[in-house]
Amino acid sequence: MEYNHILVRFGELTTKGKNRKLFIQKLYQNTKTALSAFTNLTYQLTYDRLYILLNGEDGDAVCERLKLVFGIHSFSLALKVPSEMEAIKEAAFQLLKETPGDTFKIDTKRNDKSFPIQSQDISRAVAGYIFHHIDREIKVDVHQPQIRIHIEVRPKETYVMNDVIYGAGGYPVGIGGKALLMLSGGIDSPVAGYLTMKRGVMIECIHYASPPYTSDRAREKVLELAQKLTTYAPEIKVHIIPFTDLQLAIYDHTPESYAMTVMRRMMYRIAEKVANEEGCLAIANGESIGQVASQTLESMRTINEVINLPVIRPVVCLDKLEIMEIAHRIDTYDISVRPYEDCCTIFTPKQPATKPKAEKARAYEANFDFETMVDECVAKRETIIVKDKIEDQDDLF
Secondary structure (H helix, E strand, O other), rough: OOOOOEEEHHHHHHHHHHHHHHHHHHHHHHHHHHHHOOOOEEEEEEOOOEEEEEEOHHHHHHHHOOOOOOOOOEEEEEEEEEHHHHHHHHHHHHHHHHOOOOEEEEEEEEEEOOOOOOHHHHHHHHHHHHHHOOOOOOOOOOOOOOOEEEEOOOOOEEEOOOOOEEEOOOOOOOOOOEEEEEEOOOHHHHHHHHHHHHHHOOOOOEEEEEOOOOOOHHHHHHHHHHHHHHOOOOOEEEEEOOOHHHHHHHHHOOHHHHHHHHHHHHHHHHHHHHHHHOOOOOOEEOOOOOOOOOOOHHHHHHOOOOOOOEOOOOOOOOOOHHHHHHHOOOOOHHHHHOOOOHHHOOOOOOOOOOOOOOHHHHHHHHEEEEEEHHHHHHHOOEEEEEEEHHHHOOOOO
């Protein structure tokens, strides 16, 4: 018996109260976009479920794509049958018959309280039917069954399932506004982008390029990382900042120990200007407390003072191994470790200040006209829209 539906559960969205409808509508739109390649699918949206009618599409392929949609708690391939006991029993029997295993349990949820049989009695009746018709040895195990049949009874129809597939969780991307992600090309910032999107925030990216000190390969790496993040959004805008002249000016007018601090302050100034022009409500980055000199609390405070936008740091309390584990899971790690350095790593001072003072940073910045150079960086940026399939974007590189 072939599945004809997928039943999608919303999970965390059910806590949103009066905003629930907006969240569900956004998830519905994002799901349809994510599944747009499956042209035969049709959808039915209710208060607490999204039903996807397969219409002959490959259910397993649809499920693989659904796993990547933020806002989905779980989903199941399902048989939709009339809400009649004989149809329910036969559907459950067919699913169990085709599923390997020696023990089973029937879980019934009676959403339609007008249905004349209670949940436990439905489960007993279905189990009895299975025992009378199955042609192999099988028994009930209510604690650790090898097969678990789920039944949801609703008005007019019932959904019978034998597996629960967990989704990406979080909130639907875009429901929480937009942030500008500082995408360096390292391990941490793509993970920060992924976690930001998981909380429902759409991202654009900003990258600081310093040719000829940074190569085209470093630029390509960043665009590939952005493309990996389009797994969770249909497209991502990447702003490439020509940073060479400003970076050299910083090192010409600033003691080496404060060069990294002043450079990060300039990056934040540029990011805020781009964010304001692009309608981003916050800046996001991959900073983790104490990981490098510019990520001590003293450094963060000194660097942060130059902007007014909030800064989202999703990995701030994760250690490197935890960040790497997520990078492997979202398939960005192998790209991030390619040996093409960004402007921060190439110009790393030997002894950077770990407890920089804001008044010293301001004094060094007064030695040159950085404001004009910041504005030039913003004005001369190159903007690239990275879509879901990088192989279709021959003009990117």
